[in-house]
Amino acid sequence: xxxxxxxxxxxxxxxxxxxxxxxxxxxxxxxxxxxxxxxxxxxxxxxxxxxxxxxxxxxxxxxxxxxxxxxxxxxxxxxxxxxxxxxxxxxxxxxxxxxxxxxxxxxxxxxxxxxxxxxxxxxxxxxxxxxxxxxxxxxxxxxxxxxxxxxxxxxxxxxxxxxxxxxxxxxxxxxxxxxxxxxxxxxxxxxxxxxxxxxxxxxxxxxxxxxxxxxxx
Amino acid sequence: xxxxxxxxxxxxxxxxxxxxxxxxxxxxxxxxxxxxxxxxxxxxxxxxxxxxxxxxxxxxxxxxx
Numbered sequence: 001x002x003x004x005x006x007x008x009x010x011x012x013x014x015x016x017x018x019x020x021x022x023x024x025x026x027x028x029x030x031x032x033x034x035x036x037x038x039x040x041x042x043x044x045x046x047x048x049x050x051x052x053x054x055x056x057x058x059x060x061x062x063x064x065x066x067x068x069x070x071x072x073x074x075x076x077x078x079x080x081x082x083x084x085x086x087x088x089x090x091x092x093x094x095x096x097x098x099x100x101x102x103x104x105x106x107x108x109x110x111x112x113x114x115x116x117x118x119x120x121x122x123x124x125x126x127x128x129x130x131x132x133x134x135x136x137x138x139x140x141x142x143x144x145x146x147x148x149x150x151x152x153x154x155x156x157x158x159x160x161x162x163x164x165x166x167x168x169x170x171x172x173x174x175x176x177x178x179x180x181x182x183x184x185x186x187x188x189x190x191x192x193x194x195x196x197x198x199x200x201x202x203x204x205x206x207x208x209x210x211x212x213x214x215x216x217x
Numbered sequence: 218x219x220x221x222x223x224x225x226x227x228x229x230x231x232x233x234x235x236x237x238x239x240x241x242x243x244x245x246x247x248x249x250x251x252x253x254x255x256x257x258x259x260x261x262x263x264x265x266x267x268x269x270x271x272x273x274x275x276x277x278x279x280x281x282x
Contacts, residue, residue, distance in 0.1 A: 112230065115230050115232075115274075116230055116231070116232040118274070119230065119232040119234060119274035119275075120232065120234065122272075122274050123234055123272045123274075126271075126272060
């Protein structure tokens with residue numbers, strides 16, 4: 001044994017122990033459910049459409065929900081400017097933490113930059129309203145999330161997950177209050193639309209955060 | 218027949234969304250804003266240009282296609 005391997009064995013005494021095979025396979029690997037879970041894990045990590053399909057069946061997002069989101073188009077289109085103005089010119093730039101992302105080097109709100117971020121949010125909402133749940137759309141959702149992760153985007157754009165969730169939650173309740181106001185005389189339609197948007201929000205939140213986590217999370 | 222043309226009006230806020238939506242035909246220049254790629258035939262990209270215009274927050278992409 002060389003000096004180096006001696007040193008190694010002293011450093012890692014477990015490695016020096018004699019290996020005795022138990023002669024057994026790990027029974028877990030023979031359980032069909034494990035293989036099924038592994039295949040599902042692998043597929044939903046690699047294929048964004050499979051990820052969407054899995055999440056959609058998990059939250060029971062169906063064609064009926066897509067129809068309900070289409071039903072809400074008119075309400076959102078008529079209020080789009082007000083929604084975005086509120087989120088950007090009232091909520092974000094006045095929030096003590098979220099407003100950090102909209103300030104210039106002197107600490108003042110950078111109006112032009114706020115306009116650009118607002119434009120991007122508008123595009124996001126318009127794409128959702130197209131209701132095309134295809135690979136291009138889900139890759140777009142994933143990309144929007146990914147640019148807020150430092151290794152993919154700019155460090156200046158990094159947004160902690162808790163702030164993403166806070167903002168998604170805020171938009172969620174803002175839309176719901178809007179629907180409740182607009183549909184106060186049609187509770188069934190209100191139920192349909194708010195249910196569909198809730199499911200869709202959760203799927204979007206999952207796919208938006210894919211690159212925030214290791215695939216095992 | 219009118220010659221196909223695309224132009225960007227001054228109200229552009231330089232968000233670069235058009236260049237992302239129609240990257241085959243529109244390029245975003247940091248200093249000047251969006252431009253049609255030099256020497257490109259825009260007709261095959263008509264749909265992409267219209268889509269970019271649809272997402273423009275200031276409706277400043279104009280075209281005859």
